[in-house]
Amino acid sequence: MRDGAERVDLYLEKVGLAAEPDALVAISGSYAAQFNKLAGAAADYTSDGMLKQRGALFETLAAKLTTRGSALVKAFAKARTDWPLMRDPGKQLLLARARPDVLSLVSTVAIAPPRFGLELLRQLLPADPADEGDRQLIESVGSVLWTRREEWSTDPKLAEAMVAVWRRMVAKYRDAHFYAGYYVVARVSRMATAWVGVTNTMLQTGVLDPALPRAVGAGV
Amino acid sequence: MADRNAVTTAAPPGGVATPMGTTVWSPSYGPMSQPAGAAAVAVDLHALLAPFIAQPARAEPPPP
Numbered sequence: 405m406r407d408g409a410e411r412v413d414l415y416l417e418k419v420g421l422a423a424e425p426d427a428l429v430a431i432s433g434s435y436a437a438q439f440n441k442l443a444g445a446a447a448d449y450t451s452d453g454m455l456k457q458r459g460a461l462f463e464t465l466a467a468k469l470t471t472r473g474s475a476l477v478k479a480f481a482k483a484r485t486d487w488p489l490m491r492d493p494g495k496q497l498l499l500a501r502a503r504p505d506v507l508s509l510v511s512t513v514a515i516a517p518p519r520f521g522l523e524l525l526r527q528l529l530p531a532d533p534a535d536e537g538d539r540q541l542i543e544s545v546g547s548v549l550w551t552r553r554e555e556w557s558t559d560p561k562l563a564e565a566m567v568a569v570w571r572r573m574v575a576k577y578r579d580a581h582f583y584a585g586y587y588v589v590a591r592v593s594r595m596a597t598a599w600v601g602v603t604n605t606m607l608q609t610g611v612l613d614p615a616l617p618r619a620v621g622a623g624v
Numbered sequence: 625m626a627d628r629n630a631v632t633t634a635a636p637p638g639g640v641a642t643p644m645g646t647t648v649w650s651p652s653y654g655p656m657s658q659p660a661g662a663a664a665v666a667v668d669l670h671a672l673l674a675p676f677i678a679q680p681a682r683a684e685p686p687p688p
Contacts, residue, residue, distance in 0.1 A: 466662050480676045582685070
């Protein structure tokens, strides 16, 4: 699980998304200087003139943030495409013409007592962590047992044994990519929320609240 | 016997103008207010990123 999250973090860093908070802080700093300069020359303007000057400054800031937002949306969409949600192992039948043996075993497990399926699954799962095993067959047998869970879940002993073997299978086949698919969705959502919060503040006051850079993870 | 609950107000000194109400600095009015264009852009940006903020149904992995 951690491996998947680390891969996604590395990916986000590589595509430049990790530098976004710092970029926003830099924009805020640049506009803070311009707003301060304008405030310093407030005596030169009438109320309407000041409003106009500030409006013009806000307009350039809004344009800059809109450009960044469009680029960000593209990057977020690409990140989700690059890390798609993977199949949950053991929940789908994986039948193919090229593997008639899978079909015949699955048909047997579908009508045999659940204990037979349990033993079959136990024997099919390789003990060696480096051994991938016959994934298509194992997942198919697992999925038939999953569809028959109403039958075996009423017997506590059988259910306990079934869940133990099931968890072994899940631990084996839920790899880093599986968890990365979920992590990237959560990570992108958090980044988007923070980004909208930060830009809202900038569009209201022209600059960032001093507490915000730390909240969005900027390295300042 | 004096009524202890009676409310008495001190009379203002004669000849001094008393300001009525409270002076409020409004962030949405005056030369330092937020322009309407910027507020509209904030709404647009929120709409732009909304698909990524809303969590889809499969937001977390199912239990093993």
